[in-house]
């Protein structure tokens with residue numbers, strides 16, 4: 001799209017001359033007064049744009065853009081506001097008038113043509129948003145898609161403290177403006193201040209009535225039949241198997257999810273499936289997962305203290321070499337095994353049920369607690385965790401030690417891993 005010079009304002013024409021250029025698009029003409037070289041070749045102070053001119057131009061550019069949007073232009077507009085250029089956007093059919101108006105303002109200081117053009121271009125939003133119900137006709141009042149006009153009306157209504165209450169139809173837009181609740185309250189509180197802005201009752205019958213909405217839309221506004229309470233007593237709420245006693249509310253929901261499907265990893269954490277070993281020196285994201293998992297295990301087992309010391313991680317290293325093995329599936333921690341190294345162990349034989357007088361002070365990894373979330377139980381997750389931990393610690397799976405007393409699920413697990421007996425500590 002070429003710029004076409006529509007007028008040269010200074011004679012004889014030199015590089016310093018002010019020009020008005022027009023760039024034509026399909027709908028839109030961009031009309032621009034170019035004062036750039038002219039400003040540079042004289043005293044800046046003398047050549048500034050007057051407030052009058054600036055005001056008229058601002059009105060005109062605003063009105064032009066509102067009109068263009070109404071006519072279906074979809075692009076945005078940008079222009080400068082300095083003394084070097086004055087830019088207007090108008091429908092192509094108004095380009096010549098815009099050139100004349102800019103020339104009158106620049107050469108003669110006459111801004112009336114600019115104001116006349118602005119009046120002509122500005123859509124009648126004040127009229128459309130006055131009281132009453134009316135239909136704006138596609139092809140008569142506007143040319144953009146009706147849904148687009150609904151948006152424009154909403155924006156205009158908002159600026160006026162109103163709600164457009166507009167609905168698009170195939171061939172137009174229904175609009176029935178209302179004051180917003182806030183505006184109504186303000187008016188009630190300060191009637192004097194708002195006297196001018198008060199929405200008067202319509203003096204005449206509405207221009208028209210909008211037809212009822214179709215059935216699908218109506219369903220959203222149906223009259224609801226209230227829920228009817230019956231006089232039946234409910235039993236007291238049970239303790240939830242997740243160990244959460246206060247049975248309602250968001251914290252139980254979150255807790256119960258941790259207990260039943262696992263603690264979610266954050267987006268950036270990886271791996272997301274498999275088994276990972278973390279220490280309290282790990283990044284805080286991993287420490288958070290270990291911490292939440294340990295709290296679930298604690299509450300499930302009704303223990304007083306958790307097995308993971310920190311929610312955010314630490315630099316301090318303890319000599320028990322505390323660590324956690326986390327079983328992961330699809331971005332959730334579904335199994336938690338807390339381990340520390342211990343040096344005092346006795347041998348427990350399953351058959352006799354008691355501890356044999358056999359002790360040992362080898363340094364062994366000790367299972368402090370092992371917990372698998374509800375939906376993942378009986379799938380071999382706990383066994384995999386113990387096997388992974390033993391391998392990672394450099395001992396056979398029967399060499400690991402178990403903290404006692406065993407939980408109801410811990411005993412059969414240890415027995416299945418080491419059928420003869422196990423080290424306990």
Ligand SMILES: [Zn+2]
Nearest residue numbers: 240242244256
């Ligand atoms: Zn629960």
